[in-house]
Amino acid sequence: MLKNFLLQNEIAAHFDESLKKHTTFRVGGNAMCIAMPDTAEKASLLLKFLKENNIRHYFLGNGSNVIFRDEGFDGVIIKTFNFKTLSLDGNILTAGAGVTMTSAAKFAQENSLAGLECCYGIPGNIGGGVYMNAGAYGGEISACIESVDYLDENGELHTVTKEECDFSYRHSVFMKNNWLIVSARFALKEGNSAELLAFMEDIMQRRRDKQPLDKPSAGSSFKRPVGYFAAALIDECGLKGLSVGGAQVSEKHAGFIVNTGEATCRDIVRLADKVTQIVLEKKGVRLEKEMIII
Numbered sequence: 001m002l003k004n005f006l007l008q009n010e011i012a013a014h015f016d017e018s019l020k021k022h023t024t025f026r027v028g029g030n031a032m033c034i035a036m037p038d039t040a041e042k043a044s045l046l047l048k049f050l051k052e053n054n055i056r057h058y059f060l061g062n063g064s065n066v067i068f069r070d071e072g073f074d075g076v077i078i079k080t081f082n083f084k085t086l087s088l089d090g091n092i093l094t095a096g097a098g099v100t101m102t103s104a105a106k107f108a109q110e111n112s113l114a115g116l117e118c119c120y121g122i123p124g125n126i127g128g129g130v131y132m133n134a135g136a137y138g139g140e141i142s143a144c145i146e147s148v149d150y151l152d153e154n155g156e157l158h159t160v161t162k163e164e165c166d167f168s169y170r171h172s173v174f175m176k177n178n179w180l181i182v183s184a185r186f187a188l189k190e191g192n193s194a195e196l197l198a199f200m201e202d203i204m205q206r207r208r209d210k211q212p213l214d215k216p217s218a219g220s221s222f223k224r225p226v227g228y229f230a231a232a233l234i235d236e237c238g239l240k241g242l243s244v245g246g247a248q249v250s251e252k253h254a255g256f257i258v259n260t261g262e263a264t265c266r267d268i269v270r271l272a273d274k275v276t277q278i279v280l281e282k283k284g285v286r287l288e289k290e291m292i293i294i
């Protein structure tokens with residue numbers, strides 16, 4: 001029935017698909033189905049169909065902050081990677097949920113518009129970036145957001161303003177609601193294209209210098225505790241290189257847990273819990289995971 005629905009509505013899909021291929025950590029079992037609608041209308045129909053048929057679902061962007069359990073996901077993953085609209089109206093940039101944050105930042109820079117530079121090099125899409133309120137090097141994606149279009153659990157399209165998004169550090173209103181982010185509008189400021197490019201290239205180089213980009217990961221495994229840096233705390237506890245199975249605290253950046261090749265989701269969770277416990281014992285600070293485990 002699901003297959004027929006997807007075929008009839010021309011929604012691309014994979015069945016019994018390994019989630020390793022869809023997350024940057026390269027772990028996880030299989031999903032019953034990964035559906036990739038390319039318009040909000042198709043996504044809306046899909047949400048209605050899944051609700052009517054009581055089929056569970058989960059939204060996925062580029063999978064750079066999510067890991068799935070080794071048992072897999074017995075439902076439909078709705079991947080918004082095909083929502084690729086990217087346009088400019090004056091200083092208002094509109095980007096579909098599937099546009100990479102890096103290409104949105106580059107597009108803005110090429111048009112001499114400032115505001116999205118901090119997103120350059122974050123390996124996620126606009127949808128995942130808005131959901132997470134992603135940020136780096138002193139900036140957050142929310143800083144220049146004007147509004148976000150989303151589909152609610154009934155497949156109805158709505159718009160929320162920046163204030164209604166309730167952004168704070170790695171937090172947004174979308175975490176409390178089962179809403180599918182369709183696109184976001186950013187109010188950008190005039191900037192100098194060459195200066196913006198130089199800043200973006202500098203932060204990209206800092207990423208290459210400091211982060212273990214050659215190994216699968218979900219970026220920083222832990223949120224920044226108030227008043228501390230997770231990586232510094234982990235490093236001071238001597239935990240670089242600590243391993244559980246194929247999961248390892250990166251030797252290059254203690255804030256990253258990496259997959260050395262054959263890690264399972266269980267390895268990653270056990271290692272993250274071990275790190276949390278040791279840091280709490282030695283430093284009295286409770287780390288909270290930034291990566292999302294499904």
Ligand SMILES: Cc1cc2nc3c(=O)[nH]c(=O)nc-3n(C[C@H](O)[C@H](O)[C@H](O)COP(=O)(O)OP(=O)(O)OC[C@H]3O[C@@H](n4cnc5c(N)ncnc54)[C@H](O)[C@@H]3O)c2cc1C
Pocket residue numbers: 024058059060061062063064065066080097121122123124125126127128129130131132133134135136174179180181182211213217218219220292
């Ligand atoms: C090497 C590396 C470096 C990183 N550096 C940074 C960094 O500097 N700063 C930072 O903040 N993060 C960083 N990250 C983490 C990650 O890239 C961000 O959290 C990013 O915002 C996730 O985007 P995504 O598209 O991959 O989302 P996913 O990982 O696919 O999803 C993240 C969450 O968003 C939800 N979601 C995704 N798309 C939608 C949608 N369309 N509608 C509703 N919900 C949706 C998912 O359900 C999930 O809960 C890094 C990751 C890696 C691997």
